[in-house]
Amino acid sequence: MKGTVRAGSSKGGSSTGGVIRISKAGRTGVVLSRGKASTAERVGKASMAGSVIVAGKADRIGNVGNVGKASRPGGGIRVGKVARARGVGKTDKARRSSRAAGERASRAGGAALAPPAQSRLRQGPAPRRRASAQGRRAAARAKQRTAMRRAPKPAPQASSPQAMPASGAGPAPRQTTHPQGVVVPAGREGAAASAGSANGVPPPAAEHAVQAAGPGGYAAGYRDGVFAGGEALVAQHIPPDHILPAVAAADLIAAGFRQYAPSLTRLTSPHEMAGHIMAALDAQRPLSVVRLGDGELLTLAADTVLPAAEVQELAPFLPYAGVPCSTPDIRATLAEAIRGADWVGVPISRAPTFQGLLFPVLRHFGIDWSRLKLTSSTINYSLHQSRLLLPILQGRRVLLIGSQAAELGALLQLHGVQVTGIIPAVAGMADIPRVMQLTSEHTFDIALVAAGIPAVVLCRRIGGELGSVAFDFGHLADKLVTGELQL
Known part of the structure; x- marks a missing residue:
């Protein structure tokens, strides 16, 4: 009226x-x-x-x-x-x-x-x-919440890679933080920091939510995301005309986790890994340590568990990491290197392009993960942070392979490490035969390989064909050379 x-x-x-x-x-x-x-x-x-x-x-x-x-x-x-x-x-x-x-x-x-x-x-x-x-801002947040309520999305099936939670729990070197506060995985310890990683760009819905909410709207978006990924999923399992009083999604997760606790698999710790490497060096036995990040997993997933076009969209950093195009030959070579490596570092992050791809990819290539000796994919950083890197290298003849080999060699020599050889940048997977030929011409006890995705194959071949210790050093080389990390 x-x-x-x-x-x-x-x-x-x-x-x-x-x-x-x-x-x-x-x-x-x-x-x-x-x-x-x-x-x-x-x-x-x-x-x-x-x-x-x-x-x-x-x-x-x-x-x-x-x-x-x-x-x-x-x-x-x-x-x-x-x-x-x-x-x-x-x-x-x-x-x-x-x-x-x-x-x-x-x-x-x-x-x-x-x-x-x-x-x-x-x-x-x-x-x-x-x-x-x-x-x-209040009106925008209200509009965002209304839109999300009116357009609910079905829960992903547990058999798909996307079913894994999108919020990874891996160590900091394997992740970056979005300007709006969204934690996302980075490509091979930061290789994609400038080129974008598998999850470096929020999905369209999340991006729209961030823009709509404006400054200070992240908290509301976070609350909505927690609801959609928790209570909303629980609600899909509750029959019509029923409620589940006083039981939160966190309680249900805890109860379910207790059921699956016997399936927990322990990864080899940094101190244990250092012991294995030094024992192999002392006994002059071959040993290869490789690591799997989103770059390796997306390369293996192309045209196998994911369409190639989707992989190209998710991983624009792959050419930088050494794989301009994932081909059947490259995938077969990479899978064989994983199967034959002595130790395999796997991601702790449960994000879709990390653990969400790890097990589907291994299953596709017939690799039984339970038969692999596993450590963390960030074992290179863990050895450094635990002050175990220099004790491993000191008193050994070290070969350095990768684009930062010369600068890293000068740094290691300042700390009493004997660098006996340097092989500069590796030009992708196609350059592996040339690098292996150069490697065979050097005398060394341990090779540190920082060459992107080809490092997995190089480490496996150096250990298996040349009888030496080879360690996938990754972007730890870049961080040491730039001074971001200190020896």
Whole structure:
């Protein structure tokens, strides 16, 4: 309903009273006035305001409290002497307030209060701008949540790689942080930091949510994501007309985890790995340590467990990592190297392009993961962080392979490491035969190979064909040379 209701009483010859203005949707709040005479209230765009209380002096009807653009909670209010009026001011703007604005007002519902008896008090434009910005952000977040509720997505099946949680738990070197705070895996310990990694770009829905929420909207997006990945999945298993009282998704996960706890597989620790490497060096036995990251797994997944076009979209960094195009020959060579390596580093992260691909890929190529000797794919960083790297290398003849070999060699020599050979950059998988020929011409005890995806094949062949120890050194070489990490 709409209209004007005038109420008041007479006392001692002076009248007091108030004017109540009700907008189209009935959402303009109550306007009260008090003083020596009746006071009129003019409401501008006030369809979203709550209750507005205005106080001021007037000898007669004529002191007008002006509420301007109060369509956001906490919007600016001006109270003071303005032009006299004979009655309730024009309310055309209030009448033109949209129904959508009224609906937003009903959610806002806050009361804006003006201090009494301060006719010249003004709140400047800055508070109004801040209130307006807060209102826009609140509306955007509400719109985002509504859109997500109206378009629920089915839970992925457990047999698909995408069924794995997207939030990885791997060590920091295997991940980067999105500017909006989203943690995503990086390509081979940061190889894709500049070129983009498998999950370096948020999916379209998440990207839209971040943009829509604006500054400070990440918290709301995070809450929605936690709900969609937890309680919403639980709800899909609850039959119609039933509830599961007082049991949270976290409780169900904990109960299920206890059931699968016997399936936990322990990875070889950094200290254990250092012991195996030093024992092989002392006994002059061959040993190969390779590592699998998203680059290796996406190379193996192309046209096997994922369409090649999807892999190309997920992994634009693959050419940088040594595989311009994943071919059947490359995949077969890489799978054979994994099968024959002495130790295989696997990702701890359960993200879709890490563990989400690891087991489907191994299964496709007939590799029984339970027969592999496993360590972490970040074992190179773990050895460094545990202060085990230099003890392994000191007193040994070291061959360095990769684009940072010369700079790394100079750094290692400063720390008493004997560098007996340097082989510069490896030009992808096709360059492996040339590198193997050069490697056979050097005398060394251990080879540190930092050559992207070809390092897996090189380490396996150096150990198997040349009888030496070969370690997939990865981007630890870059971080040591740049000084990001210290020996």
